[in-house]
Amino acid sequence: GQQLNQSPQSMFIQEGEDVSMNCTSSSIFNTWLWYKQDPGEGPVLLIALYKAGELTSNGRLTAQFGITRKDSFLNISASIPSDVGIYFCAGLAGNQTGANSKLTFGKGITLSVRP
Amino acid sequence: NAGVTQTPKFRILKIGQSMTLQCAQDMNHNYMYWYRQDPGMGLKLIYYSVGAGITDKGEVPNGYNVSRSTTEDFPLRLELAAPSQTSVYFCASSYSGRTEAFFGQGTRLTVV
Numbered sequence: 001g002q003q004l005n006q007s008p009q010s011m012f013i014q015e016g017e018d019v020s021m022n023c024t025s026s027s028i029f030n031t032w033l034w035y036k037q038d039p040g041e042g043p044v045l046l047i048a049l050y051k052a053g054e055l056t057s058n059g060r061l062t063a064q065f066g067i068t069r070k071d072s073f074l075n076i077s078a079s080i081p082s083d084v085g086i087y088f089c090a091g092l093a094g095n096q097t098g099a100n101s102k103l104t105f106g107k108g109i110t111l112s113v114r115p
Numbered sequence: 116n117a118g119v120t121q122t123p124k125f126r127i128l129k130i131g132q133s134m135t136l137q138c139a140q141d142m143n144h145n146y147m148y149w150y151r152q153d154p155g156m157g158l159k160l161i162y163y164s165v166g167a168g169i170t171d172k173g174e175v176p177n178g179y180n181v182s183r184s185t186t187e188d189f190p191l192r193l194e195l196a197a198p199s200q201t202s203v204y205f206c207a208s209s210y211s212g213r214t215e216a217f218f219g220q221g222t223r224l225t226v227v
Contacts, residue, residue: 050213106157107157
């Protein structure tokens with residue numbers, strides 16, 4: 001089946017630092033999504049990417065849809081303590097209309113930010 | 116703005132008991148999903164539905180059943196609870212198969 005690879009499992013950074021997370025796959029995806037999950041909550045969408053090569057920002061977050069459609073990255077700039085959480089990448093495959101499309105998740109990266 | 120609502124938030128079941136996890140969305144989304152989340156394992160798809168009356172298996176469907184009689188509701192049924200089904204369950208919905216999914220707050224289930 002389709003798999004998304006995220007590593008390492010945990011990252012530890014100092015407040016104010018930038019951090020980059022990658023997500024790779026051996027399969028092609030038509031849509032890439034980045035979610036953040038706080039403890040005890042459901043995942044919340046951060047950024048959605050719909051076209052190969054697309055670069056999108058949301059405040060201090062920037063994400064890119066890889067040209068090969070097999071990878072994506074998320075950058076967080078000037079980290080703050082509330083950036084702590086689990087960051088998941090997710091991909092949508094399926095055909096042009098989205099039929100039979102299933103959302104596949106990576107295992108997530110737990111980010112810790114030291115004040 | 117309710118979005119995706121899951122009930123209950125917490126539940127403890129004894130082995131062999133059955134229960135239904137409820138999920139409702141008020142965004143008129145066609146697609147709905149059930150995931151389970153285990154520590155360090157990400158989210159695994161149990162079942163999904165592309166519209167009322169249509170359901171399909173995901174990656175880990177064994178031990179679960181679903182139905183989709185209306186656009187709004189997508190309940191997940193556990194018939195004979197087993198300890199391996201101890202997990203956090205998330206319901207999600209999306210407008211189409213090419214758009215982002217929105218998640219509920221989860222149901223934490225413990226089977227003892």
